Amino acid sequence: MIEQKQSQLANIELWKQWKEEGWVPAKQSLIESYLPLVDYVSSRLAIGLPKSVSKEDLSSFGVMGLIDAVEKFDYARGLQFETYASWRIRGSIIDGLRQGDWVPRSVREKAKKVEDAYQKLEQQYLRSVTDAEISAYLQVSETDFQQMLQDISITTVCSIDDPIREEDSETRLSLLVDEKAKNPEFQVNEFYLKDSLAKAIERLTEKERTVVSLFYFEELSLSEIAEVMCLSPSRISQLHSKAILRLKGVLGRFKNQLFQDS
Template sequence: MNEMIEKHLPLVHQVVNRVAKGLPAHVSREDLISMGTVGLIGAIERFEADKGVKFETFATWRIRGAVLDGLREMDWVPRQVRQWKKEIERAFETVEYQKVESATDEEIAGYLGISMDEYHKRISQISAGAVFSLEEAVHVSGEEHGFYDFLPDPAAEDPGQILTREELRRVLEQTIARLPEKEKLVVALYYYEEMSVKEIADILGVTSARVSQLHAKAICRMRGALSRRKHEFK
């Protein structure tokens, strides 16, 4: 166990470095590393090689999840901002269900009954304290699933479990495909190319704050889509 922990500590630092880039200065990096190490230990204990997933891939999700869980427990994001996030997710869920396409900022602001200035203010506040992402758990039929649970599992024998996992992946793929182009690009660069917010900002020729806002809106759209379709997984 100790040998495995020591071998993969650089992975903990790598994950922490990425998460820490969007956090306030007062959040202790040492605390983040401790949270990540707990996630690494959990990954070592729970890893099953026959699932067909590399240990580093599995460990990365678990480390990041442990860090995000720890940050949420610290509860440093104001309650009002958390409420705004939930309201905007619900707005995307409702408006995009009715439109069957991506909602504009104006439509979301109109649904919420607020001005565009107020809408942009809320998105900025959410993105500034955004300890949420695709790694957050998804609640389906009263159960909590991590995104690792939706990775291919050749050994799985439960057809219902396979169907749920594949359907969730399909919903995510559909939602990502219809994201506005800039949001889609931010998601691709951040999650698939693993670029930092600053690197993405340089590519798009915008500020890091703008990239964070695009990321926040993309995640609200995707989580709203999952919430909208959750009845299909019951």
Template structure:
């Protein structure tokens, strides 16, 4: 009796996995999308201290990829790659947080910078300059910029995490996970999603021009900080500082917005 050839076409693999719980199909889908893990791990590794091994990040990311394969619904109008990248990044970040590898002093400094930025922006009605931030923090501009570099290694939060939510188990999941059926979306969830995205979009538009460019190139064009530095004509360290300032500004503004709503 001839043996039926095992499928490699993704549509057929998804069909077999969902209909028959075919473990071969599951393994093949994980293997075919494994390059996504290396790509995400490489981007995160570029923002972390040298002692954090990229190989470890890849192993954490594979857990996220496997979870994505198990939970993905091909009937949704969402590309698997988009869905998987969110889960891979989330798995890596969750593991890094559980290890608490960031010194408490750096976390405290990040919170202090966020708080100071929020206060200055509220008072000045514009984004504060490095000089104004340094003066408010009681440090030199050089010390402030050095702090940004330290904080950048602790800021592994992706921009898309700003509109993530918690599921019933308390895990952070993308809002993509909360949509049961594109033809029958929960109106309340849609409104909440759109409102939060509008807030993020408005906060991005209010960023200083160079920081806005960094956000666009990093999150939408998928450039590395080194490549962004080349585009802007600055060093990779300066590009990292600009990225960190932009993310801290966004987090401070969103936190302020939430406080106002409350």
């Protein structure tokens, strides 16, 4: 955190030169100074992706996201550029991969079926359902279900540039607004969303909660988490997929309730 603040302060003059004076060399210097962010984000996303996806492709997509972030970032708001840019880089990489049709339609259909199964069964039982229950619902063996999780592990990432609803132009990024600008309706919805997510996380198994915590809060890679938990990387990938699909199910119910009430 201290290093990030020092980096922000060190670059403040470059931000002023670029944003206030439009000096292109300053923009180029900013991009070069934040290039390590691209390597960091692309390395994390590379875990679990097919071997056919090259690190060079990920970096190329990421650089485009970094450039976009530098062009759109408002340094005067006092926000952390590294956080904002990381989201932009991640979104750019995922969007680039999707445009390259990196996930077969059959795999996306599997992911949708599993997500729907978690949503329906956990709403029905009001608890975290077991692999056996999901397998029975999907009419597959538990071994086949584990293979499904492995197959769809590469789909459990999302871009904040994705629309919230397919028919809308509003994206997840549009919800990342200034805290001071929130209206009452937004605050109420956000409260219930956080409450729903907190309850959903409580329903995760202990191992799933640990994976989510280490990956999203401690920012460890899946391979590093595997070492910490003494499990194989493929097992960690499965736990991550199950956790995300459970949480997506909760968000799906929240979205349906939100739009029904609106």
